[in-house]
Amino acid sequence: MTDVANVRHVPQIKIPATYMRGGTSKGVFFKLSDLPQAAQMPGEARDKLLLRVIGSPDPYEKQIDGMGGATSSTSKTVILSKSHSPDHDVDYVFGQVSIDKPYVDWSGNCGNLSAAVGPFAIANGLVDPARVPENGVVEVRIWQVNIQKTIVSQVPIVNGEVQETGDFELDGVTFPAAEIPVAFMDPADGEGAIFPTGNLMDDLDVPGVGILKATLINAGIPTVFINAADIGYRGTELQEAINGDSQALSMFETIRAHGAVRMGLISDISEAASRQHTPKVAFVGPPVDYVASSGQAVNADDIDLVVRALSMGKLHHAMMGTAAVAIAAAAAIEGTLVNLAAGGGKRQSVTFGHPSGSLRVGAEANLIDGRWQIDQAIMSRSARILMEGTVRVPGDSF
Structure with a gap:
């Protein structure tokens, strides 16, 4: 005893x-x-x-x-x-x-x-x-x-x-x-460098995947945007379609790590494992009908594009607020993958479909002295x- x-x-x-x-x-x-x-x-x-x-x-x-x-x-x-x-x-x-x-x-x-x-x-x-x-x-x-x-x-x-x-x-x-309306003021990361590479779109060479078109943006949170179709998805996937697929998760982590290096967030791929929160990886596509995780029908006519994002190595059940800021900023700038998925052109807001439904976000972009600037990005939360x-x-x- x-x-x-x-x-x-x-x-x-x-x-x-x-x-x-x-x-x-x-x-x-x-x-x-x-x-x-x-x-x-x-x-x-x-x-x-x-x-x-x-x-x-x-x-x-x-x-x-x-x-x-x-x-x-x-x-x-x-x-x-x-x-x-x-x-x-x-x-x-x-x-x-x-x-x-x-x-x-x-x-x-x-x-x-x-x-x-x-x-x-x-x-x-x-x-x-x-x-x-x-x-x-x-x-x-x-x-x-x-x-x-x-x-x-x-x-x-x-x-x-x-x-x-x-x-x-x-x-x-x-x-x-x-x-509760929330405004993220001057959401560009760092010293206003919304696009750390200086490009609206980059070719990202990812081992085992190939060369992907990517928009690398620092707004709200550093985010790597890629086209859903380029990696075999539609952009309508729910959590179970990806989170139970170890090969898919490994692919997204490889994309994230190489995006982090390209964005200057880390100097070597090996450092990505100790920086899981940033950057995020998101894949986008044109608007399409799908059924959200709640069973709710999301109609293509009610949204501008579809977006899925990963957080801490797993597909998010809805959308991270900071990634929504990145979506708003990228959508407002003509020529980014997000803007093109939404149909292109100048816009001050978008409604995007995510796994749980849809969300409207707003941002206004201005090109000042050759550099893009976002004054604020706005969304409603509770x-x-x-x-x-x-x-x-x-x-x-x-």
Whole structure:
């Protein structure tokens, strides 16, 4: 019989946290000041803590012993604090937690969870209460720390509190909620280099695949766009058609890795494995009828093009918010693969079909001194608090 008194026992610690849905993603939200002191700065302690919170690394890929949902859309963490900038309300740090590997990727943003940042900030006192009306809308200016960009969220207020319920429907989310328009300002990555190669379209030489036409764009999130037909797809595929095909997933990862090198995100193919969050790979096609994962019919007449995107090595169930920004930006620029799939010509918005339905996004492009510029990309999302209180982790987790 084990002598319980002599068994090493490390008590769990409690950390204030909120579990939130934003768009078609959900994650664990923290106020920076609520984190243990060692995790209030970027580094190993913070990464280890968030891995344990989410339940990673998990060789079973289920995240049973954590808050993660075992998909790229649900293995996410957010850290918020009052902004150091007088032009912003809140600083937003996003961590994409790997499911089966011991790392947190800080290289990009989550556009879907961006919609939840404003509501969380208001509810947790990170926005000046004097700016919150009894009824109306609060404009929350968010500084996205990962990508050093501004996001502006329009959060509805009813009776002095954030409105969460409503009749706004978002394909990929089961229940309706309140609409939150989100604007991603100057979404080009880096110093305005929307096209890192300088080209609207490139020939991407991918071993085992061949030379693919590709649009490599830094807007919202670095994204590699290719034609569905060039890799044997229609652009109407659902998750099961790709995520159960190991050869297809390997092909997409090879495309992603070579796209990352071409975009200057990494210097060698071997580095792609430690940078899974960016870039994304998406394949596009002209509008066509198909049935979404919910059973809903998507009619070609109601959309401008079809798009499928991969996140963290798997086909996404809907569309990442940041990739939707990339779609909006690319569609607005004549000559990109996205623009051509949508029929070409100048446009300020597109409606694209994704695995869960469709989404309308808007952006306006301008060619200034020989360089393309996107002032902002806009889409509507929704957000809701699912649970709030404390999350527990063993005290020796970090």
